[in-house]
Amino acid sequence: MRAFIFPGQGSQAVGMGKALAEASSTAREVFEEVDHALEQNLFQLMCEGPADELTLTENAQPAIMANAIATLRVMEKEGDKSLGDLCSYVAGHSLGEYSALCAAGALNLTTTAKLLKLRGQSMQKAVPVGEGGMAALLGADIKKASALAKASAQGEVCTVANDNDPTQVVISGHMGAIERAIAAAKEHGIKRGILLPVSAPFHCSLMGPAAEAMEEALAEASLLPPVVPVFANVTAGPVPDVNDIRNLLVQQVTGTVRWRESVGNMAETGVEQFVEFGGKVLTGMVKKIAPDAETVSLISMDDIESFLKDT
CATH class of the missing domain: 3.40.366.10 (Malonyl-Coenzyme A Acyl Carrier Protein, domain 2)
Incomplete structure (x- = not known):
């Protein structure tokens, strides 16, 4: 097939x-x-x-x-x-x-x-430019990415946008939350978080x-x-x-x-x-x-x- x-x-x-x-x-x-x-x-x-x-x-x-x-x-x-x-x-x-x-x-x-x-x-x-963002989490599965997103939200939007493959998940939301997630990635067992060059936070609320x-x-x-x-x-x-x-x-x-x-x-x-x-x-x-x-x-x-x- x-x-x-x-x-x-x-x-x-x-x-x-x-x-x-x-x-x-x-x-x-x-x-x-x-x-x-x-x-x-x-x-x-x-x-x-x-x-x-x-x-x-x-x-x-x-x-x-x-x-x-x-x-x-x-x-x-x-x-x-x-x-x-x-x-x-x-x-x-x-x-x-x-x-x-x-x-x-x-x-x-x-x-x-x-x-x-x-x-x-x-x-x-x-969303006004600059208020939202997205980050690729390398070396992350959906479980680790979801936990990181939840911990980083702190009252803002931060959620899994793309579950791409077993080693890469993309998160999306308010820029502050995305930046917190990138900073805390290694604490959650994730190799690296990379801010993506996108103009809006796609696939989130x-x-x-x-x-x-x-x-x-x-x-x-x-x-x-x-x-x-x-x-x-x-x-x-x-x-x-x-x-x-x-x-x-x-x-x-x-x-x-x-x-x-x-x-x-x-x-x-x-x-x-x-x-x-x-x-x-x-x-x-x-x-x-x-x-x-x-x-x-x-x-x-x-x-x-x-x-x-x-x-």
């Missing part, structure tokens, strides 16, 4: 998608549709930068999605196969869940781009205003049943129906990304190969969660052609 996985924020880089678009009209069509949906020259920003503008949450989120979906569409076109022929499950990390839903046909590309633009804008506006904005937008969005099951970040399991997809996407804004459990659960169901589209970060996490699984990262046309030869 095979699962297709889609990366989250941090996977953006100037030049992303450029070579693929030069090699494939299918990729170009994806980027053109996203530009049209957003009424923005996003693909030019992806190709040329500047990096600081591409990194802005409202740009990075739709850009990462567009790059991942372009890679998927090229692979489907070159292989003359549909998603259902190629994989048993899809999943994505944070914003990557939207990419996964788009890949599975639950959301069309235009809707996905607009939702992610709004999601990025809403998350940025939810401080994102409440963004969750409200997404609830309103998702209520009006057209969703279809996915052609293959989508594993949700909030539950670490397949989403039963369309209404659940809406509800879980809203909960995801303030909830923990249960990536370690999602990958572990897919592996337990028999997934032996995880294929990441448009990035390499998730495959590294997968190897720590399910060491026996095969991982493949598809970014270039050469990657796609090599994958299809072996499929």
Whole structure:
């Protein structure tokens, strides 16, 4: 069995998608549709930068999605196969869940781009810059990270945002609490805490205003049943129906990304190969969660052609 996985924020880089678009009209069509949906020259920003503008949450989120979906569409076109022929499950990390839903046909590309633009804008506006932060805890499992977050809160918000793999957990909340957690990391048996260069404290209760904005937008969005099951970040399991997809996407804004459990659960169901589209970060996490699984990262046309030869 095979699962297709889609990366989250941090996977953006100037030049992303450029070579693929030069090699494939299918990729170009994806980027053109996203530009049209957003009424923005996003693909030019992806190709040329500047990096600081591409990194802005409202740009990075739709850009990462567009790059991942372009890679998927090229692979489907070159292989003359549909998603259902190629994989048993899809999943994505944070914003990557939207990419996964788009890949599975639950959301069309235009809707996905607009939702992610709004999601990025809403998350940025939810907390004034500097009031919140996030930190990666290296050498931490979920138990140690949760204990550290609880001890560091001291009346402020400090909670687990991303349970990435058995050795890395990300926490999120008020900046003061995050700084206390970094300082106390070693006391809790954690190798190191690193403040992340993010503009807002994602996946914690401080994102409440963004969750409200997404609830309103998702209520009006057209969703279809996915052609293959989508594993949700909030539950670490397949989403039963369309209404659940809406509800879980809203909960995801303030909830923990249960990536370690999602990958572990897919592996337990028999997934032996995880294929990441448009990035390499998730495959590294997968190897720590399910060491026996095969991982493949598809970014270039050469990657796609090599994958299809072996499929």
